[in-house]
Amino acid sequence: MKYNFGFFGKKTNLVFYSILWILGSCTSAPPPSENTNYPPPDNSAKEKPTLLKDTTPVLDTTHWYVYLTFDDGPQPGTANCIQICKEEGIKASFFMVGLHADRWRAGKLLVDSIRQAYPQFVLANHSYSHANNHYRYFYQHPHVALADFEQAEQVVRPNFRIARLPGNNAWGIEHKEKSHHLVAAVLHKMDSIGYDVIGWDQEWNFRHTNSRPVLVPDSLVARTMHLLREGKTRIPRHLVLLSHDRMFSRPADSASLQRYIFLLKQQPDIVFQTIDQYPGVSKTPLITAHTF
Numbered sequence: 513m514k515y516n517f518g519f520f521g522k523k524t525n526l527v528f529y530s531i532l533w534i535l536g537s538c539t540s541a542p543p544p545s546e547n548t549n550y551p552p553p554d555n556s557a558k559e560k561p562t563l564l565k566d567t568t569p570v571l572d573t574t575h576w577y578v579y580l581t582f583d584d585g586p587q588p589g590t591a592n593c594i595q596i597c598k599e600e601g602i603k604a605s606f607f608m609v610g611l612h613a614d615r616w617r618a619g620k621l622l623v624d625s626i627r628q629a630y631p632q633f634v635l636a637n638h639s640y641s642h643a644n645n646h647y648r649y650f651y652q653h654p655h656v657a658l659a660d661f662e663q664a665e666q667v668v669r670p671n672f673r674i675a676r677l678p679g680n681n682a683w684g685i686e687h688k689e690k691s692h693h694l695v696a697a698v699l700h701k702m703d704s705i706g707y708d709v710i711g712w713d714q715e716w717n718f719r720h721t722n723s724r725p726v727l728v729p730d731s732l733v734a735r736t737m738h739l740l741r742e743g744k745t746r747i748p749r750h751l752v753l754l755s756h757d758r759m760f761s762r763p764a765d766s767a768s769l770q771r772y773i774f775l776l777k778q779q780p781d782i783v784f785q786t787i788d789q790y791p792g793v794s795k796t797p798l799i800t801a802h803t804f
């Protein structure tokens with residue numbers, strides 16, 4: 513059975529993630545040595561930027577790009593999403609809510625682990641309050657919305673200025689907007705401070721009574737491949753899938769996520785990518801002043 517590991521061969525993939533795990537676990541400096549003949553310092557830790565550079569894909573027309581995105585974390589289910597993506601050796605993006613991180617100490621640690629797992633994962637901004645679920649008011653007051661995203665930035669510290677609007681499938685990339693007129697002013701403000709706003713091509717819907725997925729993974733994969741093959745995505749050959757962390761808190765449902773990934777891997781030329789690699793995304797870093 514052939515597995516597709518994206519741009520990495522299977523062995524390269526294992527080595528790559530082994531290096532990442534090693535780098536991630538090295539939290540203390542080596543003990544000082546007075547031996548002047550000490551061998552040249554091991555610069556492996558300095559290779560991390562090179563690793564990041566190497567992950568930049570060459571986008572071509574022979575692959576199908578799938579961007580798994582998980583919204584509203586940290587929530588119950590976030591840890592399962594992290595674990596499954598690591599087990600499967602795939603990339604994914606997490607759009608996180610500042611309020612959820614502030615209210616859940618363990619959740620904040622999950623946020624930190626996602627940020628530090630770049631480039632396997634990308635941590636992105638999904639607002640602080642999630643508009644308190646009063647979307648119309650939120651979008652009718654763009655200065656309130658912008659301040660809300662900036663507040664979230666202080667809490668979750670996303671890898672880049674990449675965001676998703678709460679409760680609205682809007683796109684704002686390369687200063688071009690594709691959205692409902694209600695959110696246009698917010699998109700404009702986000703763009704003015706360097707944010708790219710990401711919508712979605714396909715949603716894995718859930719039951720609002722219990723947050724459980726509606727579609728079984730086999731049906732979802734069929735729909736994913738149909739959208740890709742028919743060019744029914746914002747950019748042909750690139751599909752952004754929206755799901756929510758809380759959909760995968762139960763073992764049976766996290767198994768569905770794993771099966772969806774497994775089935776997609778059986779499809780030829782599928783590449784899982786993070787949202788910073790989506791065409792046109794500018795990967796604007798946070799302004800230093802905002803991190804103090």
Ligand SMILES: [Zn+2]
Nearest residue numbers: 583584678679
């Ligand atoms: Zn949301």
